[in-house]
Amino acid sequence: MLKIASVAAIEMRYPFSRIYGEGRVPKELLSPAAHFQRIKRTGQTATLVVVTDTDGVTGFGECFGLPSPGPSRAIIEEIIAPALAGAEIASPEEAIEEFYRFFLALGNSRGPAMEALAGLDIALWDLLSKRAGKPLAEMLGGKVEPVRLYASPVPFLADPDDSAAKALAFLDQGYTAVKLKIGRGVETDVKHVRAIRETMPTGTPLMLDANCGYERKEAIALVDGLAPYDIAWLEEPVEPEDFDTLRMLCERAPFPIGGGENDFTLEAFERLVDLGVTYLQPNVTRALGVSGMRRLNALAERTGVDVALHGVGTSIGVSTALHCCAGLSKLTLFERNHLVNPMRDDVGVALTVNKEGTIMPPAGAGHGGAPHPAQAREIYDPAVQRALGLSEQHATEMAQ
Numbered sequence: 001m002l003k004i005a006s007v008a009a010i011e012m013r014y015p016f017s018r019i020y021g022e023g024r025v026p027k028e029l030l031s032p033a034a035h036f037q038r039i040k041r042t043g044q045t046a047t048l049v050v051v052t053d054t055d056g057v058t059g060f061g062e063c064f065g066l067p068s069p070g071p072s073r074a075i076i077e078e079i080i081a082p083a084l085a086g087a088e089i090a091s092p093e094e095a096i097e098e099f100y101r102f103f104l105a106l107g108n109s110r111g112p113a114m115e116a117l118a119g120l121d122i123a124l125w126d127l128l129s130k131r132a133g134k135p136l137a138e139m140l141g142g143k144v145e146p147v148r149l150y151a152s153p154v155p156f157l158a159d160p161d162d163s164a165a166k167a168l169a170f171l172d173q174g175y176t177a178v179k180l181k182i183g184r185g186v187e188t189d190v191k192h193v194r195a196i197r198e199t200m201p202t203g204t205p206l207m208l209d210a211n212c213g214y215e216r217k218e219a220i221a222l223v224d225g226l227a228p229y230d231i232a233w234l235e236e237p238v239e240p241e242d243f244d245t246l247r248m249l250c251e252r253a254p255f256p257i258g259g260g261e262n263d264f265t266l267e268a269f270e271r272l273v274d275l276g277v278t279y280l281q282p283n284v285t286r287a288l289g290v291s292g293m294r295r296l297n298a299l300a301e302r303t304g305v306d307v308a309l310h311g312v313g314t315s316i317g318v319s320t321a322l323h324c325c326a327g328l329s330k331l332t333l334f335e336r337n338h339l340v341n342p343m344r345d346d347v348g349v350a351l352t353v354n355k356e357g358t359i360m361p362p363a364g365a366g367h368g369g370a371p372h373p374a375q376a377r378e379i380y381d382p383a384v385q386r387a388l389g390l391s392e393q394h395a396t397e398m399a400q
Contacts, residue, residue, distance in 0.1 A: 008052075256278040309335065336359065
């Protein structure tokens with residue numbers, strides 16, 4: 001049994017202007033996808049979840065942070081934390097199930113409520129694994145071993161030759177597959193796809209991510225225009241709830257269709273499978289955390305679809321996803337995202353790609369994604385440092 005003392009949630013923010021200066025953030029960071037045009041992406045955000053048991057052991061979780069970390073933080077603070085304080089739970093699944101039914105009854109089957117549960121679930125699994133003294137992958141029935149990767153993204157670059165050069169640069173780093181962002185119009189997208197395909201070695205997997213950038217007529221034209229280019233998958237060509245068009249595209253496309261980063265529940269992923277989607281692409285920080293990945297693993301075993309996890313988030317979310325890939329047999333591929341994110345890359349957690357195009361989940365008990373003290377003090381504000389348990393340690397080190 002886990003005996004819960006407290007649950008806390010803290011907003012995590014890192015604006016791109018800290019790196020580049022005000023008014024100097026590169027265009028491809030401000031508008032990294034089809035849905036970031038009028039509304040710009042100004043930085044990286046997430047919600048940190050901290051669960052502490054009555055012995056003082058802590059587990060860390062993460063909620064997806066876009067468009068703002070505020071809603072999931074408020075849900076945890078106002079609804080989840082008071083209800084769990086002092087509770088005894090047998091498993092993370094048991095802890096989230098009652099909240100899950102509560103939120104469904106209020107119509108909250110998508111968005112911040114589900115993301116709050118994902119962050120809670122990750123923190124509980126981290127806590128459970130630490131108490132057992134085992135890596136998360138072992139708790140899931142696997143072991144800490146290399147995880148297959150693809151590189152992402154080749155961003156919205158102006159010149160197709162620049163896109164091709166970026167794809168080649170990823171291959172030079174050891175990657176064996178690459179994903180290109182599309183959604184700028186069929187003609188422009190096809191030009192960039194053609195340039196990459198003509199430059200990369202024959203047979204190198206090329207994934208495409210449209211980020212829901214097309215409506216039906218244009219999506220059909222896109223699928224037809226991409227037919228000659230040996231596409232590994234086309235991800236989210238239309239809005240998540242345009243089910244009729246998605247089914248049509250699955251039937252029409254000569255390559256696999258992927259989706260799921262904007263879905264949250266097992267039922268939603270089952271519907272994608274019924275529509276013909278063959279690559280499920282969940283975010284562990286949205287789709288009910290580690291427990292959600294266990295459910296999707298079982299779905300893949302039943303249906304034969306592939307599960308390729310998204311790689312966005314801080315070191316906590318990314319490390320959790322890697323352990324899920326290592327621990328669950330049907331989670332076979334992970335996206336190594338390269339959008340600037342100091343909360344993932346500069347906090348002392350080893351997330352290095354090797355020459356075989358794979359990556360090892362962090363070692364040690366739990367998910368291993370907690371930031372290291374020295375680096376975290378450079379990245380995070382005092383509130384996050386306190387939540388990570390760094391401030392008191394820092395004072396002790398200074399006194400010594």
